[in-house]
Amino acid sequence: MIKIPYIGKVKSKFNGPTNPGIMREEESEITIFDDYAEGLFKTELSGYLEIYFHFDRAEPYQLKTFTYAGDYKGIFATRSPRRPSKLGSTIVKLLGRSGNILKVQGLDALDETPVIDIKPLHIPMNEEELEASEVQVRKMNPRKLIVSNIWAGKTDRLLLDAAQIHGHFCTGLAMGVMMATRAMQLIRGNSDGLEDLLAIVETNNCVSDGVQFVTGCTFGNNALIFKDFGKTAFTLTKRDGKGIRISTLPGGKGYMRKAHPLFSESYKKVVADQDHSDEEISKFKQLGVEKAFATLTLDFDKLFKVEDVDVEIPAYAPSHESILCNTCGEEVMGTRIIRRRGKQFCVPCAGENGKILTGNGIG
Ligand SMILES: [Zn+2]
Numbered sequence: 001m002i003k004i005p006y007i008g009k010v011k012s013k014f015n016g017p018t019n020p021g022i023m024r025e026e027e028s029e030i031t032i033f034d035d036y037a038e039g040l041f042k043t044e045l046s047g048y049l050e051i052y053f054h055f056d057r058a059e060p061y062q063l064k065t066f067t068y069a070g071d072y073k074g075i076f077a078t079r080s081p082r083r084p085s086k087l088g089s090t091i092v093k094l095l096g097r098s099g100n101i102l103k104v105q106g107l108d109a110l111d112e113t114p115v116i117d118i119k120p121l122h123i124p125m126n127e128e129e130l131e132a133s134e135v136q137v138r139k140m141n142p143r144k145l146i147v148s149n150i151w152a153g154k155t156d157r158l159l160l161d162a163a164q165i166h167g168h169f170c171t172g173l174a175m176g177v178m179m180a181t182r183a184m185q186l187i188r189g190n191s192d193g194l195e196d197l198l199a200i201v202e203t204n205n206c207v208s209d210g211v212q213f214v215t216g217c218t219f220g221n222n223a224l225i226f227k228d229f230g231k232t233a234f235t236l237t238k239r240d241g242k243g244i245r246i247s248t249l250p251g252g253k254g255y256m257r258k259a260h261p262l263f264s265e266s267y268k269k270v271v272a273d274q275d276h277s278d279e280e281i282s283k284f285k286q287l288g289v290e291k292a293f294a295t296l297t298l299d300f301d302k303l304f305k306v307e308d309v310d311v312e313i314p315a316y317a318p319s320h321e322s323i324l325c326n327t328c329g330e331e332v333m334g335t336r337i338i339r340r341r342g343k344q345f346c347v348p349c350a351g352e353n354g355k356i357l358t359g360n361g362i363g
């Protein structure tokens with residue numbers, strides 16, 4: 001046992017357990033006790049500080065625990081407060097100092113939390129080092145930024161990034177981002193692309209790109225299931241089969257149209273009346289961007305229905321040996337080989353069409 005003095009305390013608007021992603025968005029204050037105030041000399045020259053504090057209201061420690069992202073890990077692989085030392089640490093942005101009070105942003109400590117220590121953050125010296133450290137973080141956890149945006153509810157950031165794979169901004173993409181963000185928050189999930197989290201989309205339109213980007217469940221990592229139902233709906237589930245289905249409400253489209261009357265007019269000109277003049281098209285695109293971001297601000301509960309559902313979980317996708325087609329000589333997944341008269345063929349060489357997913361669904 002060691003004895004460590006408190007040097008100050010936190011003043012925050014948070015009194016009880018709160019999602020750390022939300023807490024880190026807010027400003028709070030650290031008041032340093034008079035006995036230690038002299039130690040703040042020149043702290044204001046630091047842009048960022050490391051704050052060490054005591055989780056004085058934490059429950060007894062647990063050596064294995066669930067994280068906010070839904071992972072089950074050993075305590076030393078998490079930032080959970082339920083640790084033997086009850087020691088918390090966070091990097092905060094220093095907004096300013098007034099006497100013995102530091103104004104900071106990003107402190108995920110509750111009101112009245114005792115503060116133990118403060119240190120300036122070592123910041124990488126040049127841009128090259130900064131970039132190298134970011135690359136390192138991304139290599140360890142490629143979805144880190146996406147996950148922190150999900151927890152902070154930053155759907156505008158997620159929409160901006162999702163458009164990188166979708167190619168344009170539209171309400172469908174915005175709706176997919178909204179639905180997927182809500183489902184991820186409710187299920188406390190994250191995807192490492194190993195099929196432990198599954199998304200089931202019921203239509204192959206713009207919405208499904210928002211879902212793929214935010215959930216990380218994609219066509220390529222076998223965590224995306226497509227049901228050709230033609231409904232703007234999707235389900236997110238963990239392997240226990242307890243899922244969340246989010247679908248659009250019947251009145252949702254009318255509500256959106258009312259909220260964006262300008263776009264409806266332009267849509268009619270370009271799509272219904274086929275006015276493809278440069279001027280009309282560029283207006284249409286610009287309105288599309290505005291409308292997509294405006295969609296994010298609409299009332300979620302007027303657009304969507306959220307329900308708990310039980311999902312039948314498919315087995316993990318098998319990995320098969322590849323077999324050479326006797327006609328074209330290309331390698332083919334073992335499950336897709338067609339055997340005839342002792343020979344093996346790929347689908348086209350066997351003269352068949354196979355199943356094809358196009359904009360019209362599975363044919
Ligand atoms: Zn789209």
Ligand SMILES: [Zn+2]
Binds near residue numbers: 328329330345347348
């Ligand atoms: Zn072939």
